[in-house]
Amino acid sequence: MAKKHELIKGSIDSLLLCVIVQQPMYGYQIIKELERRSQGYFKFKEGTLYPALHRLDKAGLIRGEWQTLPNGRQRRYYYITEKGLNILAAKRGQWLDFLTAMNLIIQPASE
Amino acid sequence: MAKKHELIKGSIDSLLLCVIVQQPMYGYQIIKELERRSQGYFKFKEGTLYPALHRLDKAGLIRGEWQTLPNGRQRRYYYITEKGLNILAAKRGQWLDFLTAMNLIIQPASE
DNA sequence: CTATTGTGCATAGTGACACTAGGTGTCATG
DNA sequence: CATGACACCTAGTGTCACTATGCACAATAG
Numbered sequence: 687m688a689k690k691h692e693l694i695k696g697s698i699d700s701l702l703l704c705v706i707v708q709q710p711m712y713g714y715q716i717i718k719e720l721e722r723r724s725q726g727y728f729k730f731k732e733g734t735l736y737p738a739l740h741r742l743d744k745a746g747l748i749r750g751e752w753q754t755l756p757n758g759r760q761r762r763y764y765y766i767t768e769k770g771l772n773i774l775a776a777k778r779g780q781w782l783d784f785l786t787a788m789n790l791i792i793q794p795a796s797e
Numbered sequence: 798m799a800k801k802h803e804l805i806k807g808s809i810d811s812l813l814l815c816v817i818v819q820q821p822m823y824g825y826q827i828i829k830e831l832e833r834r835s836q837g838y839f840k841f842k843e844g845t846l847y848p849a850l851h852r853l854d855k856a857g858l859i860r861g862e863w864q865t866l867p868n869g870r871q872r873r874y875y876y877i878t879e880k881g882l883n884i885l886a887a888k889r890g891q892w893l894d895f896l897t898a899m900n901l902i903i904q905p906a907s908e
Numbered sequence: 909c910t911a912t913t914g915t916g917c918a919t920a921g922t923g924a925c926a927c928t929a930g931g932t933g934t935c936a937t938g
Numbered sequence: 939c940a941t942g943a944c945a946c947c948t949a950g951t952g953t954c955a956c957t958a959t960g961c962a963c964a965a966t967a968g
Contacts, residue, residue, distance in 0.1 A: 693808060693891070694807070694895070695806040695925085695953085697899060714915060715916095723902055724898040727897075730955090732918075733919085734956065737918090738954085757964090759915090759916080759962095759963075761917090762917075780804070781903055784804045784805070785896065787839060791812050791815050791834055791835055805926075806924085806953095807925085824945070824946070825944065841926090842926090842927070842928080843946075844927065844948080845925090845927065847946070848925085848926085848947090851947095870944090872945070873945085873946075
């Protein structure tokens, strides 16, 4: 039960690219940003986010760079790549297609 | 590659309930109906559909009944149950919530 | 001074689930 | 007689989000 979020599968990549494309971000910040912008709907845990970031990094869609803060701490900022931009555009299109198809089926028969 | 359909995960149950609620259907027909109504977007294979139907049946959301055609062939028609109706309503709500959240993130920053 | 909470990164294990690939059998068409 | 449509089914596989856990440091609370 309580598996309301099965829909999310397959959308995380797009979500991550969407926030990183606006400005480079580090993991923890991404979680907060997604929660903020979705008005609390998306609350990813680290165990979900970091593997996803690594996957995108490995795929060449984003690039992670360690940065040292003035206090000596380390953060890993992720930047979107050219390839990532292309994929993001494609994913936006896929999302629209999917959305359209879903709405054709799921909307209550309104006749 | 060619995994454009990762988004579909978690939506199949809703799709099946959506078509069965309008009229009882059998598996093969459901595939065709979903393809027709989505204008070709959803093309489920039997290996995807039948396990999903069995799952919904087991969960009590639909009920399958064998019917014998005049020519002696057998079809299994699925009917939605009371429980299925409730779940369908809930799933429609979840879909709207998800849709809203996704759009908040994914739409191009249009300011 | 210690405990908790927040920040920040990471991995291992699990379970759900759609997909591929295959199997059975009938019927109509070429 | 072979192909494709019809109609059902299952086993195996891979992906992926989630839970749980760990490390490390800072700030605040008690």
